[in-house]
Amino acid sequence: MRLNGNFSRLKNSYLFTEVGxxxxxxxxxxxxxxxxxxxxxxxxxxLVPAVIHAMRQAVDELSRAETFRGYAPxxxxxxxxxxxxxxxxxxxxxLFRDEIFVSDGAKSDxxxxxxxxxxxxxxLLPDPVYPAYLDVNLMAGRKVLYxxxxxxxxxxPAPERGVHADxxxxxxxxxxxxxxxxKEQLGEWVDYAIGQGAVILFDAAYESFVRDEGVARSIYEVxxxxxxxxxxxxxxxxxxxxxxxxGYTVIPRELEREGVSLNRMWARRQSATYNGTSYVSQRGAxxxxxxxxxxxxxxxxxxYRANAAAIMRCLGGLGVPYTGGRNSPYIWMKCPHGLDSxxxxxxxxxxxxxVGTPGVGFGEGGEGYFRLSSFGTEADTLEACExxxxxxxxxxx
Amino acid sequence: MRLNGNFSRLKNSYLFTEVGxxxxxxxxxxxxxxxxxxxxxxxxxxLVPAVIHAMRQAVDELSRAETFRGYAPxxxxxxxxxxxxxxxxxxxxxLFRDEIFVSDGAKSDxxxxxxxxxxxxxxLLPDPVYPAYLDVNLMAGRKVLYxxxxxxxxxxPAPERGVHADxxxxxxxxxxxxxxxxKEQLGEWVDYAIGQGAVILFDAAYESFVRDEGVARSIYEVxxxxxxxxxxxxxxxxxxxxxxxxGYTVIPRELEREGVSLNRMWARRQSATYNGTSYVSQRGAxxxxxxxxxxxxxxxxxxYRANAAAIMRCLGGLGVPYTGGRNSPYIWMKCPHGLDSxxxxxxxxxxxxxVGTPGVGFGEGGEGYFRLSSFGTEADTLEACExxxxxxxxxxx
Numbered sequence: 001m002r003l004n005g006n007f008s009r010l011k012n013s014y015l016f017t018e019v020g021x022x023x024x025x026x027x028x029x030x031x032x033x034x035x036x037x038x039x040x041x042x043x044x045x046x047l048v049p050a051v052i053h054a055m056r057q058a059v060d061e062l063s064r065a066e067t068f069r070g071y072a073p074x075x076x077x078x079x080x081x082x083x084x085x086x087x088x089x090x091x092x093x094x095l096f097r098d099e100i101f102v103s104d105g106a107k108s109d110x111x112x113x114x115x116x117x118x119x120x121x122x123x124l125l126p127d128p129v130y131p132a133y134l135d136v137n138l139m140a141g142r143k144v145l146y147x148x149x150x151x152x153x154x155x156x157p158a159p160e161r162g163v164h165a166d167x168x169x170x171x172x173x174x175x176x177x178x179x180x181x182x183k184e185q186l187g188e189w190v191d192y193a194i195g196q197g198a199v200i201l202f203d204a205a206y207e208s209f210v211r212d213e214g215v216a217r218s219i220y221e222v223x224x225x226x227x228x229x230x231x232x233x234x235x236x237x238x239x240x241x242x243x244x245x246x247g248y249t250v251i252p253r254e255l256e257r258e259g260v261s262l263n264r265m266w267a268r269r270q271s272a273t274y275n276g277t278s279y280v281s282q283r284g285a286x287x288x289x290x291x292x293x294x295x296x297x298x299x300x301x302x303x304y305r306a307n308a309a310a311i312m313r314c315l316g317g318l319g320v321p322y323t324g325g326r327n328s329p330y331i332w333m334k335c336p337h338g339l340d341s342x343x344x345x346x347x348x349x350x351x352x353x354x355v356g357t358p359g360v361g362f363g364e365g366g367e368g369y370f371r372l373s374s375f376g377t378e379a380d381t382l383e384a385c386e387x388x389x390x391x392x393x394x395x396x397x
Numbered sequence: 398m399r400l401n402g403n404f405s406r407l408k409n410s411y412l413f414t415e416v417g418x419x420x421x422x423x424x425x426x427x428x429x430x431x432x433x434x435x436x437x438x439x440x441x442x443x444l445v446p447a448v449i450h451a452m453r454q455a456v457d458e459l460s461r462a463e464t465f466r467g468y469a470p471x472x473x474x475x476x477x478x479x480x481x482x483x484x485x486x487x488x489x490x491x492l493f494r495d496e497i498f499v500s501d502g503a504k505s506d507x508x509x510x511x512x513x514x515x516x517x518x519x520x521l522l523p524d525p526v527y528p529a530y531l532d533v534n535l536m537a538g539r540k541v542l543y544x545x546x547x548x549x550x551x552x553x554p555a556p557e558r559g560v561h562a563d564x565x566x567x568x569x570x571x572x573x574x575x576x577x578x579x580k581e582q583l584g585e586w587v588d589y590a591i592g593q594g595a596v597i598l599f600d601a602a603y604e605s606f607v608r609d610e611g612v613a614r615s616i617y618e619v620x621x622x623x624x625x626x627x628x629x630x631x632x633x634x635x636x637x638x639x640x641x642x643x644g645y646t647v648i649p650r651e652l653e654r655e656g657v658s659l660n661r662m663w664a665r666r667q668s669a670t671y672n673g674t675s676y677v678s679q680r681g682a683x684x685x686x687x688x689x690x691x692x693x694x695x696x697x698x699x700x701y702r703a704n705a706a707a708i709m710r711c712l713g714g715l716g717v718p719y720t721g722g723r724n725s726p727y728i729w730m731k732c733p734h735g736l737d738s739x740x741x742x743x744x745x746x747x748x749x750x751x752v753g754t755p756g757v758g759f760g761e762g763g764e765g766y767f768r769l770s771s772f773g774t775e776a777d778t779l780e781a782c783e784x785x786x787x788x789x790x791x792x793x794x
Contacts, residue, residue, distance in 0.1 A: 236672075
């Protein structure tokens with residue numbers, strides 16, 4: 001009997017588990033303090049009426065024999081695949097239906113796509129970035145290289161000549177830095193991947209926050225991407241589906257390596273180890289992409305944007321350097337007085353009762369930085385800003 | 398760039414995908430024929446009122462800011478973990494809350510648990526058995542041995558001295574044969590696993606169909622199982638959740654190998670690559686385990702049992718040898734005239750317009766056998782029985 005020894009390469013606990021653990025410990029020691037969490041990127045606004053209506057209807061269908069549905073098609077219902085295709089058409093991108101794979105969420109896909117590649121592949125990760133990419137590749141026993149985001153490159157690292165990688169993760173708008181690649185910058189990555197025969201896993205979970213011209217919302221806006229890139233998408237941040245669970249992954253037909261279609265490999269993997277996404281969630285997702293749904297969701301997005309703007313104003317007023325917030329729900333700030341991320345986390349938790357996410361949890365390149373999320377309620381966000389200001393002005397209890 | 402070459406060990410398409418493909422091809426060539434599907438183990442009865450009520454309420458909660466919920470705890474909400482614990486107590490088994498991991502379904506867990514073990518582990522599979530176990534281990538590059546179910550051992554293979562395995566899959570009541578291990582028989586497997594230092598993955602998806610005294614509903618009824626067995630459970634067949642998606646896996650605290658807790662490994666794997674199960678599904682699952690839910694579900698189960706009884710009567714009357722049907726929704730019949738499984742599949746599809754599942758799709762040991770499911774509607778099941786009789790009596794068109 002041998003266990004997967006690669007688990008010993010992992011940190012003891014996952015970043016957000018650790019943030020939760022430390023917050024809970026403080027909270028139970030100080031039950032009178034009201035803690036404001038701007039940490040995990042969880043949404044707080046309710047589902048929009050169009051989505052609720054569709055989900056109610058789906059539940060009702062499951063209550064009657066004539067309309068009951070059992071196992072969903074493993075790769076998603078046609079109604080949702082077609083809604084996703086139409087959504088891409090609005091971005092000027094045309095997809096075949098069998099290039100889209102519906103799942104229970106982007107995080108599952110980020111993890112499970114790892115099965116397509118050999119254990120001796122080399123992985124290139126941005127640093128800092130969403131920690132799940134690293135964990136899954138450590139568990140798979142892969143060699144991991146980093147592409148460092150810094151203040152100098154605006155936390156948007158470019159490919160480096162001489163570095164060889166087989167699998168490249170990109171996340172734009174980036175979690176945690178909020179920095180977003182332009183179409184031209186993504187083009188450099190696509191050229192690099194094609195030159196190396198590498199595959200890009202492009203995490204587009206935050207694409208709906210893009211509002212600047214020229215910033216890419218899909219890697220398929222870049223010529224050549226269909227031959228080298230997989231795109232992973234989410235309804236969590238767009239439609240508030242963090243608890244509903246639905247996402248999808250796009251694998252173009254042209255994406256082949258060693259004469260093998262990655263689209264067909266993934267179809268095979270999913271048919272053997274996945275049994276479809278909840279019907280209720282799929283109907284909700286379809287409604288989120290409808291005209292009415294998109295209109296309603298844009299109002300929620302406005303409110304998160306207003307939160308981001310409040311945090312940016314606050315940090316700007318305090319003279320704290322930051323990135324993000326504009327094409328992203330995240331604001332990535334520099335810790336004060338040269339504090340490391342976890343020390344600042346502790347100070348802010350204890351002195352301001354505000355929880356954010358320590359930058360170093362997203363990679364060594366995040367040391368000395370801190371992530372704030374705009375997904376809180378308006379009232380909490382404004383109060384967190386006041387508490388932050390008080391902390392910076394030395395006026396905390 | 399190297400892809401996972403182990404995918405070349407897989408058959409081109411997953412069993413049920415192939416059954417669907419051949420059925421669709423026949424159907425489109427003969428659109429006037431009404432085909433009855435007793436193939437995939439999908440349920441047909443609607444969700445029971447208690448479950449519907451809970452799911453509606455959950456959707457309503459997501460529509461209001463005060464009751465909205467985002468990310469679920471990665472391992473499941475306490476309300477569901479506690480409901481599962483109570484369900485085990487009814488079987489006389491006591492579990493800790495942190496031994497239970499809620500997921501989107503047993504199939505996902507069957508696949509993803511593979512990540513806990515090294516690629517050079519040896520896997521022992523029953524043959525015939527649910528094909529997903531084989532596929533996931535082929536993809537992982539593992540050596541696979543088989544433990545053959547035969548008419549002689551009642552399709553309940555016992556451990557063989559001299560055979561070494563690291564990971565042992567058991568499915569009882571078995572899919573596809575419907576045969577179910579007694580507590581004593583399972584005890585032999587537990588002793589064997591402990592002797593070898595192996596881990597048993599026990600698929601209990603069909604435990605709710607057990608009605609005979611002495612047949613095990615959980616491997617934890619057997620002494621010692623907490624030190625060697627993982628149990629995978631499903632709401633799909635019990636509560637009709639094939640399209641709702643919810644299941645759970647139990648990993649006891651005592652289960653350690655090489656000084657490492659498999660419970661902690663799985664907690665770590667799930668926190669890095671899974672983001673919780675749909676809130677609506679979890680509330681539905683909780684209701685399925687409530688007193689009212691269980692009472693209502695037992696009425697559905699009665700109807701499937703009546704279908705199984707009808708198929709058993711039909712085969713009995715025709716003198717066709719079979720197993721299952723009593724503690725299982727599946728009936729495992731011998732193909733007539735020494736036909737192989739796919740030939741019989743084709744004959745039955747073309748001559749009786751009845752679809753079943755070719756036994757060989759569950760392993761070489763299934764060649765010459767055929768699986769019928771009792772999950773159809775009553776009317777379809779009775780008509781399928783008539784058509785089967787006509788086929789056997791040479792009276793088909």
